[in-house]
Amino acid sequence: MSAATSAVLGDSTPHGTALPRRATRRVLPGFNITLGFTVFYLSLIVLIPLSALLFKTFTLTWPQFWEAVTAPRVVASYKLTFGASFIAACVNAVFGLLVAWVLVRYSFPGKKIVDALVDLPFALPTAVAGISLTAILAGNGWIGQYTEPLGLQLAFNPNGVVIALIFIGLPFVVRTVQPVLEDTEKELEEAATCLGATRWQTFSRVIFPSIAPALLTGFAMAFARAVGEYGSVIFIAGNMPMISEITPLIIISKLEQYDYAGATAVATVMLAISFVLLLLINGLQTWQRKRSGGAMA
Amino acid sequence: MSATSVRTEAPWVRRTLIGVALVFMFLFLVLPLAAVFTEALRKGWDAYWEALQEPDAWSAIRLTLMTAAIAVPLNLVFGVAAAWCIAKYEFRGKSFLTTLIDLPFSVSPVVAGLIYVLVFGAQGWFGPWLMEHDIKIIFAVPGIILATVFVTFPFIARELIPLMQAQGNDEEQAAQVLGASGWQTFWYVTLPNIKWGLIYGVILCNARAMGEFGAVSVVSGHIRGQTNTMPLHVEVLYNEYQSVAAFAVASLLALLALVTLVIKSVAEWRMEAEMKALAELPPEQPTPAANPLLGQTL
Numbered sequence: 278m279s280a281a282t283s284a285v286l287g288d289s290t291p292h293g294t295a296l297p298r299r300a301t302r303r304v305l306p307g308f309n310i311t312l313g314f315t316v317f318y319l320s321l322i323v324l325i326p327l328s329a330l331l332f333k334t335f336t337l338t339w340p341q342f343w344e345a346v347t348a349p350r351v352v353a354s355y356k357l358t359f360g361a362s363f364i365a366a367c368v369n370a371v372f373g374l375l376v377a378w379v380l381v382r383y384s385f386p387g388k389k390i391v392d393a394l395v396d397l398p399f400a401l402p403t404a405v406a407g408i409s410l411t412a413i414l415a416g417n418g419w420i421g422q423y424t425e426p427l428g429l430q431l432a433f434n435p436n437g438v439v440i441a442l443i444f445i446g447l448p449f450v451v452r453t454v455q456p457v458l459e460d461t462e463k464e465l466e467e468a469a470t471c472l473g474a475t476r477w478q479t480f481s482r483v484i485f486p487s488i489a490p491a492l493l494t495g496f497a498m499a500f501a502r503a504v505g506e507y508g509s510v511i512f513i514a515g516n517m518p519m520i521s522e523i524t525p526l527i528i529i530s531k532l533e534q535y536d537y538a539g540a541t542a543v544a545t546v547m548l549a550i551s552f553v554l555l556l557l558i559n560g561l562q563t564w565q566r567k568r569s570g571g572a573m574a
Numbered sequence: 575m576s577a578t579s580v581r582t583e584a585p586w587v588r589r590t591l592i593g594v595a596l597v598f599m600f601l602f603l604v605l606p607l608a609a610v611f612t613e614a615l616r617k618g619w620d621a622y623w624e625a626l627q628e629p630d631a632w633s634a635i636r637l638t639l640m641t642a643a644i645a646v647p648l649n650l651v652f653g654v655a656a657a658w659c660i661a662k663y664e665f666r667g668k669s670f671l672t673t674l675i676d677l678p679f680s681v682s683p684v685v686a687g688l689i690y691v692l693v694f695g696a697q698g699w700f701g702p703w704l705m706e707h708d709i710k711i712i713f714a715v716p717g718i719i720l721a722t723v724f725v726t727f728p729f730i731a732r733e734l735i736p737l738m739q740a741q742g743n744d745e746e747q748a749a750q751v752l753g754a755s756g757w758q759t760f761w762y763v764t765l766p767n768i769k770w771g772l773i774y775g776v777i778l779c780n781a782r783a784m785g786e787f788g789a790v791s792v793v794s795g796h797i798r799g800q801t802n803t804m805p806l807h808v809e810v811l812y813n814e815y816q817s818v819a820a821f822a823v824a825s826l827l828a829l830l831a832l833v834t835l836v837i838k839s840v841a842e843w844r845m846e847a848e849m850k851a852l853a854e855l856p857p858e859q860p861t862p863a864a865n866p867l868l869g870q871t872l
Contacts, residue, residue, distance in 0.1 A: 305746050306756035311659035315671070318652045322723055323677055326689040329699060333692050372598045379595040383588055391596070393839040397603050399778065400831035400838070402785025404805040405824040408812050409606040412613050412821075419605065444602055476583055505682025508787035508805070512812065525684035525788065532688065532792065537697055544685045551680040558680075559673060 330548060333541045345542035354524045355546075357435060361523075362503035365442035370496045373450025374488075380451070381458045395451050398444055403508025410441055411513045433515030438523065441509040446499030453495035457488050457565070490565035497561060501554040505547065610828045614821035625822035633799045634807035634823065637715065641803060642783040645722040649779055653730025654772075658760075660731075661738035662746070672735065678727040686724045687792025690717055713795030718803060721789040726779045733775030734768055740849070741767055770848065774841040781834040785827055 334342065345351070379385075380392050398406065414421045414431040424431055431437055461484060469479040507525040514521040524547060531540035582588065615622055625631065656675060660668060678686065692698045694711040704711060711717045745767070749759040765772075787805040794801045802810060804823055811820035 304750060305662050305743060305759070306750075307760075308659055308663050308665075311655040312663075312665070315652065315656040315659055315675075318655075319671075319674060322720075322727060323674070326693050326724070327677075327681075329692040330685070330689050372595070375591060376595045376599065379592050382582065383592055385592050389839070391599060393835050394599065394603050396835055396838065397607065397831065400781045400785075400834040401607070402781075402787060402805050402824075402827045402831070404787040404808050405610060405785070405827045405831075406606060408808065408820060408824060409609045409613070412817075413605055413609050419609065420601075444606065447602065476587075501680050505680070505685070506788075507682065507684050507791075512809075525682050528684050528688060529792065532691065537692070537695075540688060541692065544682075544688050547682050548685055551682065551685075555673065555676065555680040 330541060330544060334545045337538055342542045345539040346546050350518050351527055351543060353519045354522050354527045358504055358524045361435060361438040361442055362500050364439050365446055365503050366496050366500040368443050369446045369450045369499045370492060373447055373495060374454055374492055377451045377454040377458055381455060396448050398448050406444055407509040407512035432513050435521050437513035438510050441513050442503040442506060445506050445509055446503050449498040450495035453491045454488055457491040461487055490568050494561040494565055497558045610821055610824050614825040617818050621818050622822050625819035630799045631823055634802045634804045638784050638804040641719050641722050642780050644719050645726055645783045646780050648723055649726055649730050650776060653734055656731040657734035657738050660735050662743055675728050675731050678724055683725055683788030684792060687721050687789040690720050690793055712793050717793035718790050721793045722783050722786050725786050725789050726783045729779035730775035733771050737768055737771040770841045770845040774838055777834050777837045784830060
């Protein structure tokens, strides 16, 4: 019997408790090589190139950096990017919850197709989404031709940015809320009804609190994705400086003018914000796991 | 009152909610998809075919296929290795490593392109050395592939880690005890178990690799017929007001998206079925009475 097998089978404690964790986990071969390769590839593709951004930023003086990231045109782009992303994420939170609810709780013809279609924004290239939404919302498009006579211009202005970001972010909310909604305990709802709660009270006091962490996670993911989005937005935005120019586009136009320092400074700001959002999402997911773990116990 | 009626709403509420959800889905998902094909066929099938037979369109298609054919296998090998070490073992810094793997998801594609310009571009770290040796990475195909690998980096690992964690180590340990080598264990025990999750990850990774726009746009240099991928070619045509040609190439990408959704749904249904089958198995904990017997046989 090899040492490894004896580690698995030989160590049965008198109390019949679980085997020592470390011993059983290390029985499988390949830990060193897979971890080594993972760290190597991660460094090569992600960490070293990302560190190039920081090194480049450190070559700027503070006034240079500050001037680049607070120029009026750049500040206007932050306002648009974050404002539009926030509105889009809010719309997605409401309608994403509705779609998830309808898909989990009700049955209707074509439900499987609708369910599959939710992921379309993940699968459809952003540039395709961009030109297609523009074609629909422009003055001569399927929807634009009706809204423009009413004075509602949907393309080539900030409205278009919001609509493109709603498209991009929808699956994040649906796909984070859906599994949690599937796992909600029906006993709690039945108890609420037996105790005299109306259906709305049951939803707002029993169901909603249990899916709130997931909804917030989905909201944060949709927001994070929207902040960095480029492909779908640039076609529909019109890209007017100070009005409908998003921050990623600022980086691109600085690069096209060979202003590497300026592009790097703005990119560093965006990267810092992505980090904060990533940590926030991780925290929310941990909270969500604890919440659902607690409910099951 | 039966148990089911307690958990549902009045029929009119139900119908309204379904109606609103479907109208929203129609406006935001179905219409854009339909618009791609309508615009592509606006001037009839002949114009559509003609647009697709342009040499520049062909070279864009070839470049896109080649990029995906390199980026997806690289991330597949990485995804399996990362999932193996994260799901099968406990070690310090594991959750930090998982967070780092997710990092490319939250980095803007434009920033992803920029970092490679800073490393390999003319003014970047390796720029002068590359120039001396006449190697082009930025504004050339290698840069496009690197940027694509970056943005599709987490897809497969992300899919496999929770799946392999849920499946646990029992089957692999059994294989080891029975004398299988590490490679045999992976090939005959682990791989069949994660097959559908793997397909799911690969198909989404591939869709993103073929459709990536922002990151590739930064490093490509937009040289027609040479460094334009399909999404970039769509942009070029669109900006030249060649609407039918732009939507014709876009329609190929939309078809790819539809195929992706079909394969993804099938993989999902199969995974669910397998998870259900797994949950219905009797508990694997040996009873105290069986334990000494197990020791004796070995």
